Amino acid sequence: MSAERFAAVRAKTEEVLAKAKQLYGVDVKPTISFNLRGRVAGWATCKFCAGQRVYGLKFNRDLIAGKHYQDILDETISHEVAHIVNYVRPDTGRKHDAGWRRVCIALGGNGNTRHDYDVTYANGSWDYVSNTGHVITVSQQRHAKIQKGTGYAFRYGKGRIDRYSRFARTGQPMPADPPNGNRVAEISIDDIIRRMRAQAAQPAAAPAKPVQQAVVQPSTEDGSWADRMRALIRTARARGDGKAVVVQQAIAMGMKLSSARNCVQANWDRA
Numbered sequence: 001m002s003a004e005r006f007a008a009v010r011a012k013t014e015e016v017l018a019k020a021k022q023l024y025g026v027d028v029k030p031t032i033s034f035n036l037r038g039r040v041a042g043w044a045t046c047k048f049c050a051g052q053r054v055y056g057l058k059f060n061r062d063l064i065a066g067k068h069y070q071d072i073l074d075e076t077i078s079h080e081v082a083h084i085v086n087y088v089r090p091d092t093g094r095k096h097d098a099g100w101r102r103v104c105i106a107l108g109g110n111g112n113t114r115h116d117y118d119v120t121y122a123n124g125s126w127d128y129v130s131n132t133g134h135v136i137t138v139s140q141q142r143h144a145k146i147q148k149g150t151g152y153a154f155r156y157g158k159g160r161i162d163r164y165s166r167f168a169r170t171g172q173p174m175p176a177d178p179p180n181g182n183r184v185a186e187i188s189i190d191d192i193i194r195r196m197r198a199q200a201a202q203p204a205a206a207p208a209k210p211v212q213q214a215v216v217q218p219s220t221e222d223g224s225w226a227d228r229m230r231a232l233i234r235t236a237r238a239r240g241d242g243k244a245v246v247v248q249q250a251i252a253m254g255m256k257l258s259s260a261r262n263c264v265q266a267n268w269d270r271a
Helices: 002-024 061-065 069-088 098-106 140-147 189-201 225-239 243-252 257-267
Strands: 031-036 042-049 052-060 125-129 135-139 152-154 159-161 166-169
Touching: 002 031, 002 061, 002 069, 002 098, 031 061, 042 069, 052 061, 052 069, 061 069, 069 098, 125 140, 135 140, 135 152, 225 243, 225 257, 243 257
Parallel strands: 031 052
Antiparallel strands: 042 052, 125 135, 125 166, 152 159
16 A cells, blocks of 8 residues: 555656646756654655755655555645745745745645644654643654653743653543653743842941851862863763752852853763
8 A cells, every 4th residue: 555655646746746747847857755753744855966966855755654644645745845846946036935835735735734643653652741721742763762861842832841840641541640740840031030139229238347158169189160160960860950050069069150151061961
């Protein structure tokens, strides 16, 4: 069945390419492959090889083999061929602008920039509940990365997921509590700034005599500030904490807020 569907997608692509030649004079023969997986339905490519442009069209084999086969035929092919037309003739449009949309509709598509197909992953999938309450389905590979500490943020208000989110294998009941336990509460940079401003606004009692502010200096045993900061970052990562927690710890060590933020940012990827 899949072989027949792949052949049908290839034939429909050739048909839409012929229409692009008729309407826009675009006469190219892109490579057609079916090696996409995950959430991307189709992909149009334009690369340079030996001084010449090489065009390609890739389609999602899982969506073709699943319930969205007809959507690939009716919408995705025209969507991606419209990108090929834009590559060859930039005057017709680019990316997903109004020009691209006109070409897509002329080729038989609906002009939508995104799809809402339900994705079926070959190796199974997992459902996560984001911090805004949306259910996000991810592949087995992405699930493994999340459980190792990687977090993902999604656009359009869908929120963020990480290993402290509620999750379950697709099709299984969603647990009431996060399987990995509740997240350690973090203090954001904005909260720190608000607290400092509130303290500054309060009238301070005049001290009997000036008090010298003690500044913590690194000892030879502790190493440099950068070494100490990286140690804090490594510890925070092991607990699943974010940058804001390390900034708060650096302030407690005697650093100013701006210096703490800069130091954490500079050393976060080096720890």
